[in-house]
Amino acid sequence: MLDDRKRLVLRAVIEDYIETAEPVGSRTIARRHQLGVSSATIRNEMADLEEIGYLEQPHVSAGRVPSDKGYRFYVDMLMEPLQYTLQQYHQVQKEMLRHYREMERLCQEAGRLLASLTNSAAVVVAPPIEHLAFQHVQLLPVDANDVLVVLVLHPSVVKNRLMKTEKAYTASELLEMSMGLNQKLKGVTYRNLGPTILREIVAEFGEIGHVMVELLINGLVEEKNEQVYSSGAPQILSQPEFKDVEKAKLLFEALEQKEIWLKLLADDSEGVQVTIGKENPYADMQDLSVVKATYHVGGQVVGSIGVVGPTRMDYARMVAMVELIASALSELLTDMK
DSSP states (O other), X not given: OOOHHHHHHHHHHHXXXXXXXXXXXXXXXXXXXXXXXXXXHHHHHHHXXXXXXXXXXXXXXXXXXXXXXXXXXXXXXXOOOOOXXXXXXXXXXXXXXXXXXXXXXXXXXXXXXXXXXXXXXXEEXXXXXXXXXXXEEEEXXXXXXXXXXXXXXXXXXEEEEEEEXXXXXXXXXXXXXXXXXXHHHTTOBGGGOOHHHHHHHHHHHHHHHHHXXXXXXXXXXXXXXXXXXXXXXXXXXXXXXXXXXXXXXXXXXXXXXXXXXXXXXXXXXXXXXXXXXXXXXXXXXXXXEEEEEEEEETTEEEEEEEEEEESSSOHHHHHXXXXXXXXXXXXXXXXXX
């Protein structure tokens, strides 16, 4: 463990480097922070911190910068938590309420707001359809052999599909079957559509039942996986780390790879999680940190949201903003009817 003086020096180096993006020297620490010791003492402490892996020296004549190990110790042990304000929470909810009727748009807006608040790239993993519950089913006649199926899933997802039928159904027949299907499906999540319910639908609703089961099993299969939305990628180019065009290109390519984000954000742990630098399993992202949190519907984890940026990020602010957006999104999704 680090003694108190080393903790103070490490914290000062990290916070100065986050602010300036320039290697930090002992004289700067002595001048800007009232540590009660000389510049020479601070220099010795910085040398010790470098020797045990908390700091690095990019050039012999330069000051020090934090290592991934240093950032990890800072986040876990030294960082002062930053609380978002009630005013910020209400402002975020106000912005998100503009998209309250559509879950997918709401998730996209959550990502946009997070990117704007952090000046970084944000990623949202929206709930897969299998986590959603059937709220309403309606069958509507289109013409003699076409029936429009409207599926309303909680929270606030609407799916429309056109079904071909051999028989022509009247509006009253379809209304009656809609009522029967609602009795069977209301409140059932997509992943809990077991064989018993499916057999009952086929037995009770004949041809419509067969077509409905085919739709439920096959017709929505392409939508069973999570949707991934990214926002704010251009904003990250303002960070000095991404003046290197090749490095920026790698980030943009990574943001487009859905599988990466499903793995990086796949964590049902409560609270905000921080992954720093080489803790990321992907080589192209080992100069980056990810701050992520889950969001909920009625206490059940349904998705995740995170922000990605250079390891030299303002971790306290990132954690607070991710927590803010995740909390607001959870509350709005839970309140959806």
